[in-house]
Amino acid sequence: MDVSIRNVRKEFDRFPALHNVSLDIHSGELIALLGPSGSGKTTLLRLIAGLETPTDGSIYFGPEDASLKSVQERNVGFVFQHYALFRHMTVAENIGFGLKVRKGNDRPPNEQIRKRALELLDLVQLSGLENRYPNQLSGGQRQRVALARAMAIEPRVLLLDEPFGALDAQVRRELRRWLREIHDTTGHTTVFVTHDQEEALELADRVVVMSQGRIEQVGTADDAYDRPNSPFVYGFIGDSSTLPVRVENGEIWLADRTVGLQVNDVPDGNASLYFRPHDITLLDGCGGCIAGTVATSRRVAGTRRVELEVGGSQHRVEIELPIEHVAAERSRIAFRPTRWKVFPDAQDSTA
Ligand SMILES: Nc1ncnc2c1ncn2[C@@H]1O[C@H](COP(=O)(O)OP(=O)(O)O)[C@@H](O)[C@H]1O
Ligand SMILES: [Mg+2]
Structure with a gap:
């Protein structure tokens, strides 16, 4: 029925x-x-x-x-x-x-x-x-x-x-x-x-x-x-990481650095970037990425869960790496989300 x-x-x-x-x-x-x-x-x-x-x-x-x-x-x-x-x-x-x-x-x-x-x-x-x-x-x-x-x-x-x-x-x-x-x-x-x-x-x-x-x-x-x-x-389903970002002409910025991601349906202004810890790709250099310092690293079943401090110690995000990745404490890691979403701040949820 x-x-x-x-x-x-x-x-x-x-x-x-x-x-x-x-x-x-x-x-x-x-x-x-x-x-x-x-x-x-x-x-x-x-x-x-x-x-x-x-x-x-x-x-x-x-x-x-x-x-x-x-x-x-x-x-x-x-x-x-x-x-x-x-x-x-x-x-x-x-x-x-x-x-x-x-x-x-x-x-x-x-x-x-x-x-x-x-x-x-x-x-x-x-x-x-x-x-x-x-x-x-x-x-x-x-x-x-x-x-x-x-x-x-x-x-x-x-x-x-x-x-x-x-x-x-x-x-x-x-x-x-x-x-x-x-x-x-x-x-x-x-x-x-x-x-x-x-x-x-x-x-x-x-x-x-x-x-x-x-x-x-x-x-x-x-x-x-x-x-x-x-x-x-x-936030409610699965694990997620979030960072405060800024949208300018469709380009996503984290403090004074561009993340290397573009949006076309989000107005300019402050916003939040969301992604799952495993939906990321590691990068060598950082000409458009998120870079952070390893705060903690632990093995969870078949993967390594790494907590990165981004922008000094202000923000922490979790990413998932292959187990072979050492992720030594205080080392620098650069990455970019592969699957992600940006939500404008002060978005009215009744809209
Ligand atoms: N008979 C009732 N009288 C007054 N408030 C109620 C009544 N039934 C539910 N509510 C309120 O409605 C909201 C939703 O409740 P409910 O449907 O039981 O939620 P859930 O099943 O998701 O836990 C809650 O804030 C609850 O206190
Ligand atoms: Mg119920």
Whole structure:
């Protein structure tokens, strides 16, 4: 089911939790909402579900305006971080619950509900545990049951709010791969909320990076990592280095030296240069480069991470070098970013 969020604003007692948010979720895709705590991820998810109503704007499920529909009518499946299973129900009863509470002709016969529960249990790789109670399961197993329960109603959209947030790192990684496999099998349109960039980048077809009630960027993991479109995304995803620069006639200057990079879409004036530590090339001489003095150098797995002082001790940037590079302390290194971006200072993020 395509879901289209159109100019949605959400206020709680005049506090804007979401500004003007628009997003098209494609049928069958697994999309991750990624952002720090308080950025509006859960609010957006609850709006899609119908647990909240937008202050402004609308939400479409396919061609129909779902803004006016109830949670039940939207037929969405949910998993939350602490969405406790019903303690007094077995695993099979938990999974079948959403079908069992249906009314009239919509309610399948008992044996069919049980059959569906067992199929789903098989899908989430917990066959044989149907008669257990939730307190007889591990945390990871419980979240698998929660997902099976969410899928039992054949939801038009699956909404997962930090479903692995309470589990330890090892289990999280396993469940991440497992969820991706399930998604590839079932093809549910899925919205996955997380504040963990690794989880989002590994799991999702597309990542929606959020900050302070706004969408900063929508794209694939490669887009977010290789082509960040704001200082926030540079800082939030992966490692980045930044330097204060000046733009003059499209030429980038660092203090009294040109960096050897040109821009054509940034106005003259003060700006900030961003790049990833590994997106650089070393230079011998410096007729247009960034030069610095090695402050620290450490080996990180297969590469060398070097911190350079640039312009006296005023600014520090991190660059990544081949392990063979000695990078002796206090030695001079000249480089130029290969992939980078310049953002004008005092840029209004609401623009
Ligand atoms: N029911 C509510 N009443 C008042 N403020 C809320 C409510 N729900 C969320 N907020 C506020 O909206 C902002 C976004 O919250 P939320 O969507 O939960 O963020 P996230 O899930 O990204 O951590 C936060 O500042 C939060 O305090
Ligand atoms: Mg949240």
